[in-house]
Amino acid sequence: MRKLLNSLWLLLFMLPISFFAQNVVSGVVTESATGLPVPGVNVVVQGTSNGTTTDFDGNYTIEDVAEGDVLAFSFLGFATEEIPYEGQSTLDVQLEEDQATLDEVVLIGYGATTEQDATGAVEKISPDEFNQGAVVSPEQLISGKSAGVRITSSGGAPGGGGEIRIRGGSSLSGNNSPLIVVDGIPLDQRGVQGVRNQLNSINPNEIEDFVVLKDAAATSIYGSRASNGVILITTKSGKKNADLRIDYDIKASVGSNTNKIDNLNAEQFRNLIQNEPGTDPSLLGNNNTDWQDQIYQTSVGTINNLTVTQGFDNFTYRVNYNHTRQTGVLKTDLYERNALNIALNQDLFDNSLKLSLTSKGIIDANDFADEGAIGAAVAFDPTQPVYDNSLPFGGFYEFSRVNSEGEIVPLNQATRNPLALLLQNDAEGETKRNITNFNVEYRFPFLKELKFNANAGFDYAENEGHNRRPFNSAAVTNVEAPYEEVYSGINRNVLLDFYFNYKDEVEALDTEIDLTAGHSYQEFFIENRTRSNPNDNITETFDVNRNSLESYFARASFDIANKYLLSASYRRDGSSRFSEDNRWSSFPSASIGWKIHEENFLRDSGILNQLKLRAGYGVTGNQEIGPNYGYAGIYTPSISGAQYQFGNQFYNTLRPEEFDQNLKWEELQTFNAGIDFGFLDNRLSGSVDGYYRETKDLLATVPVPAGANLSDLLVTNVGETVSKGIEVALNGSLVRSENFNWDVNYNITFQDLEITTLSLGNDPNFFIPQGGISGGVGNNIQLWKAGYDPTTFFVFRQVYNEAGQPIEGAYVDVNGDNEINEADKQPYKKASPDYFMGFTNTINYKNFDFSFTFRGSFGNYVYNNAQSSNGFITAGTVTPQDYYANLNANVLESNFQNSQFFSDYYIRSADFVKLDNISLGYFIPGNKIDVRASLTATNVLTITEYEGLDPEIPNGIDNNFYPRSRSFVLGFNFQFK
Known part of the structure; x- marks a missing residue:
């Protein structure tokens, strides 16, 4: 009896416990498309902190789950699954791909x-x-x-x-x-x-x-x-229903010059001068000066951002203040920005009316270094001192002479002291600018599918500045007075456009339609004034530049059965830059798309989740031709130094400018075909595009026969170009998990551009010299010619001896006439690459993030003008006056006695791979403040065989290039909750 009573007592005691007992649930989480397990999925009892994550095989186990609880399964890239618990001990879940990326x-x-x-x-x-x-x-x-x-x-x-x-x-x-x-x-x-x-x-x-x-x-x-x-x-703008948030971000950077032009040092220069016949070693100094070290410095900079943002049901705001200050690696160079950014958004009338205002106020201040110091540092005699108080040049050493009046004056054509060019230069400029845009979007209550959008904006800037040098600067021609140039200007860009947009679904046709039609007007105004006193003569200039553009545009897009896409657009532009006969032009386009992944035979493939084919054709234009009135005969008033005297009175003259009354804009026709794809829930995605483009009525500044116009150069429509290329972009998620993610982006571009027609007549040998170089007067190293890329070099083919040394003055006799002249120059290599690429890796591990970016460029060449301009003996030893100039160290290899400017010896391969950017960050969450610390390095590494300063030169001519610095950046971001 006692045993029975004890058992009943135990049963009564356990009854309430079993009533509140919690259950254990386990299962496997897989991808619906592939059936593969998904590691790192968050499994949480909704509304609680009770949760777990799936292991590498997608398995999970979660305890203390009661009936009626909701289990939430979430992971990046997938739609969250919320499943009510109904007492089962095993719950397997399949996650669907989140279409938000595709629907973005x-x-x-x-x-x-x-x-x-x-x-x-x-x-x-x-x-x-x-x-x-x-x-x-x-x-x-x-x-x-x-x-x-x-x-x-x-x-x-x-x-x-x-x-x-x-x-x-x-x-x-x-x-x-x-x-x-x-x-x-x-x-x-x-x-x-x-x-x-x-x-x-x-x-x-x-x-x-x-x-x-x-x-x-x-x-x-x-x-x-x-x-x-x-x-x-x-x-950026504010987000709706967002709490007040304050962010403060600060970055501090230091940078240094990683490379210098390879010149002769003082010892090498002395040996060369002493051993060169006809030179006077007594003109050399007793110093060992590295002039490039004198002009460069460690750059420092800070960037501060303070942001306040908040969002309500129908109103959001975001206010940002930015202060940026950065010095250059070239001494006296400084950039500073103070900017206030405001974004306001207001919804009215049950969200039928949306008002948006963005405004950016900027004060852009600069101390401009005299970049001529870069070339001067390369050419200045390294045996001379930096300072000399015995000379009347502000304490700096300068090449000088004593004139007939017993005064010490600078040698007119000598190189100026590089450091003096920087420190005696006062060049400051400030630009105040505001970019404001007000947007109104109204959805008609009686037709919800129709909305009206109006956009009114302006971009207004005022600038002023000066360039000054003291009277004792050797860079001032008239040493009895300081040099001063004062300038100011206005830029005004105003815009007003509006359009109607209609979006609806026609169920009977299973088609979504998107129709847009509108009008735009934009006007540009530039005014500038300059007052200067070269040679103690005051010169004033004033110029006004104004043009406008009026446009009508429309677009229609159709999505049929969520599979077939059709789109067409049309724009009619009228520009004041052209005469009434050529003022208006039309720019149509049409494109199609096929979402193959939506077809029944691929929709449930389990592997492919995106496959779309695209093709399109369109016409675009280019009206940025330089002159605003190139079609009209206009007159330019003379400046004060070019007046005509009648008696004791001076009068301004009017100079007629060249013009082409048939001038019109360039027209570009483009054919494009592409494919977009995504596999394994977009773990691997990308696109491939191929294009073919023809530019007609090509605008170029070309020489014209004497007497044919009012100048020997004229901007006119003169030719055609053809370009084609292939672009490949790949994105991969190599690892997806809760604590570790690794994403990769790779892109590569193959391109080719060729001038197909370039002549006002039928001369097949017609070409236009381009690419001015340092050395001599009016020398050009590139050409525009039919059949070649616009960056092609134009040179003699160098002849070499058995030891591989260039033979001075020996070039290939191309036409076999036993003479070396202009007819033997050949188009050779080009500055634009055959292909280029980018490669980015982004890795996240728990609160750490790490990323790096490589860039590469291949098939491009550079003309090493730093070597050709100073890489021969007479460049430094034969001077009009008593001084010597330094030489590029390449002279020790070439042994050139005289200039060889047009030798292909100086055209060098400039293929490169650069580690552009590498960054490490750590996120520290907190109750009231989140902190992210980061360390970044830029311009980290360059892999190249190019011997010059940098293989990446915009125009392909390496001369007096401002070196890119390698910088290290320490940053902190504070988010106040």
């Missing part, structure tokens, strides 16, 4: 589409793909990130810009840069006066994303300005 909105100009519905060559680059570090110029963020896009910095100057080329450019004398559209405002492609780079007005920290439009099907909606591609920049 992508801007395409006057509208948007999704990535999977785009029919043109369009690429979106987001912040997690940006290059890291102390980035001042926005284009540096995407260098090496996009197939077909090559970005080459102009040099190492602080705040300096870069040359952006999409598919190699299409023009000769016209602008080859893409159209940049910032928050809906197309910027003036000519730039802004007084700044190193007009894109510096866009704070890189505030950029939400870049969208690159490459082919005509994507760009023709911008018509007459889209031949070289379009880049859409969207800046």
